[in-house]
Amino acid sequence: MNKEALEQCTDSPMFAPDSWGLTDQERDLTTVARELGQCKIAGRAGRYDRDAEFPMENYRDMHAAGLLGICIPHADGGQGAPLKAYALAAAEIGRYCGSTALTWNMHVSSCLWSGALSDDLDMDDEVRDRHHRNRAVHYRRILDDGAIYAQPFSEGGAAAAGAVAFGTTASRTDGGWRVNGQKIFASLAGSADFYGALCTELKQEDDRPSRRNTLYLAIPADADGVSVTGDWDPLGMRGTVSRTLLFEDVFVPEGSELMPAGVYYQAASQWPHMFLTLTPTYLGLAQAAYDFTVRYLRGEVPGAAPVKRRMYPTKQLAVAQMRVMLEQTKSIWFQVMSEARRNPSKEQLLRAYVAQYSVMENANELAQLAIRTCGGQAMLKNLPLERIYRDSRCGSLMLPWTAELCLDKLGRGALYESGETDDP
Numbered sequence: 491m492n493k494e495a496l497e498q499c500t501d502s503p504m505f506a507p508d509s510w511g512l513t514d515q516e517r518d519l520t521t522v523a524r525e526l527g528q529c530k531i532a533g534r535a536g537r538y539d540r541d542a543e544f545p546m547e548n549y550r551d552m553h554a555a556g557l558l559g560i561c562i563p564h565a566d567g568g569q570g571a572p573l574k575a576y577a578l579a580a581a582e583i584g585r586y587c588g589s590t591a592l593t594w595n596m597h598v599s600s601c602l603w604s605g606a607l608s609d610d611l612d613m614d615d616e617v618r619d620r621h622h623r624n625r626a627v628h629y630r631r632i633l634d635d636g637a638i639y640a641q642p643f644s645e646g647g648a649a650a651a652g653a654v655a656f657g658t659t660a661s662r663t664d665g666g667w668r669v670n671g672q673k674i675f676a677s678l679a680g681s682a683d684f685y686g687a688l689c690t691e692l693k694q695e696d697d698r699p700s701r702r703n704t705l706y707l708a709i710p711a712d713a714d715g716v717s718v719t720g721d722w723d724p725l726g727m728r729g730t731v732s733r734t735l736l737f738e739d740v741f742v743p744e745g746s747e748l749m750p751a752g753v754y755y756q757a758a759s760q761w762p763h764m765f766l767t768l769t770p771t772y773l774g775l776a777q778a779a780y781d782f783t784v785r786y787l788r789g790e791v792p793g794a795a796p797v798k799r800r801m802y803p804t805k806q807l808a809v810a811q812m813r814v815m816l817e818q819t820k821s822i823w824f825q826v827m828s829e830a831r832r833n834p835s836k837e838q839l840l841r842a843y844v845a846q847y848s849v850m851e852n853a854n855e856l857a858q859l860a861i862r863t864c865g866g867q868a869m870l871k872n873l874p875l876e877r878i879y880r881d882s883r884c885g886s887l888m889l890p891w892t893a894e895l896c897l898d899k900l901g902r903g904a905l906y907e908s909g910e911t912d913d914p
């Protein structure tokens with residue numbers, strides 16, 4: 491970015507490196523994300539939202555800035571960011587464009603789950619060697635060509651919540667698999683180069699599909715039998731273009747696995763914090779709602795009349811309430827990202843549900859308070875607040891840890907120890 495553009499990027503970090511004890515890597519990545527977000531991505535967000543169009547231009551800039559490979563291990567040429575460093579950078583992007591941050595999450599999860607997370611799980615040496623060879627191919631495409639990976643899991647049934655096996659199936663054939671099924675809400679549909687789809691591998695010895703046989707396959711977007719269907723005209727996160735994907739007898743060659751067979755199941759049960767990757771986007775939106783309110787009341791929002799409203803005690807009280815909620819949300823989120831690990835304790839897991847719930851619900855609550863506090867002129871479509879309000883509404887709907895399911899798990903987890911029942 492040129493010097494002049496950088497001089498306009500005056501937003502403070504969401505997590506000041508000294509105050510929050512960030513590592514050098516976390517400080518550097520968040521700086522890159524914030525500068526790109528503020529100087530380039532923010533100005534495009536309104537258009538992508540209005541047109542419900544995928545923010546491809548942002549992806550080209552993120553590729554140039556090294557952000558597409560943020561979670562690709564150092565040994566494979568990427569930035570080697572673990573979950574927390576990625577999450578901190580993603581929150582900075584979410585501040586400026588929810589759709590870019592949310593779709594970036596789908597892309598990055600493909601690298602994080604096949605990278606650092608898989609390295610933390612059990613595999614025998616031969617399987618691990620093969621996995622390293624397979625993932626290196628995916629990583630080169632991303633680093634060299636700017637390839638984009640989507641992460642379509644949802645099918646409209648209970649599978650994305652982890653309750654049953656995925657209905658999308660992979661049957662063994664010469665040199666690979668035949669994949670059949672349908673994915674709904676497939677963010678990046680029509681724009682990704684690969685769809686990292688969760689499928690159930692059908693095995694002859696099983697009488698019915700099993701979650702243990704979940705396969706995570708990168709399906710080329712241009713393979714025969716892949717199609718995108720339905721329209722996309724939602725309330726929020728419009729730039730994610732999360733249309734329906736159909737897989738009809740799609741041949742997927744061996745080597746396309748993003749995780750070896752059986753490892754996704756292991757990850758979902760042993761590394762539950764992997765599902766927190768959806769939160770940074772919404773934490774960024776929470777920060778954006780607060781930042782907007784402060785600027786608006788100071789009469790400093792570009793595109794709005796330079797009228798100061800900060801002298802009214804009611805406004806001051808409202809901002810104070812927002813600040814309390816924002817600080818609480820950031821603090822629990824930072825703690826949970828800091829303690830994410832394989833086989834977390836029960837307390838750590840329950841706290842992760844609290845963080846997920848708090849971020850997803852509070853982001854929208856803060857946007858709602860921002861509109862009430864700033865008033866009618868602030869929700870006109872030429873300003874970002876009403877988009878922040880709509881985008882933030884989507885957070886608590888994201889499976890597998892929707893706000894409802896987090897409360898379910900928390901309530902049960904608080905009242906029952908493992909294996910306890912009320913049966914006589």
Ligand SMILES: Cc1cc2nc3c(=O)[nH]c(=O)nc-3n(C[C@H](O)[C@H](O)[C@H](O)COP(=O)(O)OP(=O)(O)OC[C@H]3O[C@@H](n4cnc5c(N)ncnc54)[C@H](O)[C@@H]3O)c2cc1C
Pocket residue numbers: 596641642643644645646647648650651653674675676677678726727730732884886887888889890892893894895
């Ligand atoms: C903007 C946006 C982008 C998205 N992008 C992606 C993507 O890229 N990839 C992807 O895989 N998905 C994506 N999703 C989908 C998302 O994760 C959910 O799958 C989707 O919102 C579920 O919608 P539904 O109406 O089918 O939910 P349903 O399955 O009908 O669930 C409705 C509600 O019921 C509750 N519920 C669901 N299952 C259970 C259960 N077993 N027990 C108790 N309660 C339950 C939950 O609280 C849930 O919110 C996206 C969603 C949005 C809004």
